[in-house]
Amino acid sequence: MATYQKRGKYWQYSISRSKLGLQRLTKGGFTTKSEAQAEAMEIESKIKKGFSVDPLKQEFADYFMDWASTYKKGDVNDITYENYLQTHKSIEEYFPGVLVSEITQSMYQRALNKYAENHAKLTTKGFNTRIRASIQHLLDEGKIQKDFTKRAVVKGNGNEKAEKDKFVDYEDYQKLVNYFKDKLDPHFASPTILYIISITGMRASEVYGLQWEDIDFDNQVIHFYQTWNYRVKAGGFKKPKTEAGVRDIIINNETCKILQEFHVQQKELFKDESVTPPHDFICYHPQKGIVSLTSVQDTLNIALKKLDISTPLTIHGLRHTHASVLLYKGIDIMTVSKRLGHASVAITQQTYIHIIKELENRDNNKIKEILNEL
Structure with missing residues (x-):
């Protein structure tokens, strides 16, 4: 007893x-x-009932590192794996010398609260998610008796980027699309990258890796299956983070014509200047090759200033804007999720929860109008 x-x-x-x-x-x-x-x-x-309940005699930080090395290294890309290494460092800081078996829900919540004091809510959420994933094997094997992350309250220090800074409205979105379309020039790469992101919702790494053979002009579709690692100097192709990343992205006839014309101009320029890219990239600077993400953001900032758009939009925010416009226009969230290459529709719902709530309010008003007609 x-x-x-x-x-x-x-x-x-x-x-x-x-x-x-x-x-x-x-x-x-x-x-x-x-x-x-x-x-x-x-x-x-x-x-x-005869179960073994002896506690795991291993420090939490050591266990997490063993788990990450066994289950995540080689399964996720290098950038994502860095997040696990950072989580390990944080565990060493917030659970110094603590055994896995010693952690209770209240102890974990206190540590999570302390972590949140110096991190944004989204970062804290990622920290909690990785820890929760790591202990599932221990629960399954009976090595710990309770999920100490269960019902954990995720907080943050309030430094998240404001929602209004992540998107621009439909009118400004139209201005940006037309601006980048008018700026398409094979002498430069940044406007092309931004134009493709704005009309497809693709990630920057995905657009960097696009080659001309990936576009099926006859069927008006982009067949996407690999990204380009622009974060390292050597570059290189990589597989998408998830299977959902491999997808077909529909474009329209006008976009096909614009890109076909751009392709002809690019071929002529590269021939005249004896430029031979290592791959048949769509977005390639004749002198600089693969341009930096900073250069692309600078081009976007110039566009925002010239168009008198006050929202401090990022490159990723342009992708968000594309998705937001589709949702506002009534495109089914499942279709939008597949277009973005999200691993699940739940990710799309979480990312665009504020838009979904607005659409729900709009639909509720429509329901009232229909009932009023009865």
């Missing part, structure tokens, strides 16, 4: 297993006695 004792601010339980010839189980760190009782009762129940 379990006994309970308060040590300082926190409670601990102790379960005797002398009849089984095993050591006593003790665990502390519970904010209330009821928390300790709830876990102790669950463990006693498992002991009666």
Whole structure:
């Protein structure tokens, strides 16, 4: 039978297993006695059923690093894996020397709150998500008794970019599309990158990797299957982050004509200047080759200033704007999700939750109008 004792601010339980010839189980760190009782009762129940409930004698930071190395390294790209390495460093900071088996829900929440003091809510959410994923194997194998991340409240320090800064409205979106279309010139690469993002909603890395053979002009579709690693000097093609990233993106007849004309001009320029790109890239500077993301953002900033658009839009915000316009125009969220290459429609719903709420309000008003006609 379990006994309970308060040590300082926190409670601990102790379960005797002398009849089984095993050591006593003790665990502390519970904010209330009821928390300790709830876990102790669950463990006693498992002991009666013959389950092994011995705690994992491994520091949390070491366990997470082992898990990330085993299950994530090689499965995710290098940039994503860096997030796991950063999470490991944060675990060392916020759970110094703490064993996995010692962590309770209240202890985890306190650490999560402390982490949130110096990080935006979205960053804190990612931190929590990676930790939660890492302990699922322990739960499945019975090495820990409770999911200490369950019902965790994710906070942040309020430094998230304002929603209004992520998008521009439809009128400004039209201005930007036409601006980049008029600026298409094979002597430059940035306007081409921004034009393609604005009409397809593709990620910058995806547009960087586009080649002319990827566009099926007859069927008005872009067949996308690889990205370009612009973050490193050597570059190189990479597979999309998820299977959903491999997709067909519909474009219209006007876009096809514009890009075909641009292709002809680019061929002539490269021939005249004896330029031979390493691949048949659509977006390639005749002198600089693959342009930096900073150059592309600078071009976007110039466009915003010339068009008198006050929103500090980013390149990724242009992708968000494309998706937002489609949703506002009544395109089904599943279709938008596939077009963006999201791993699931749930990601799309979370990203554009504010738009979905606006559309819901609009639809509710339409429902009232229909009922009023009865």
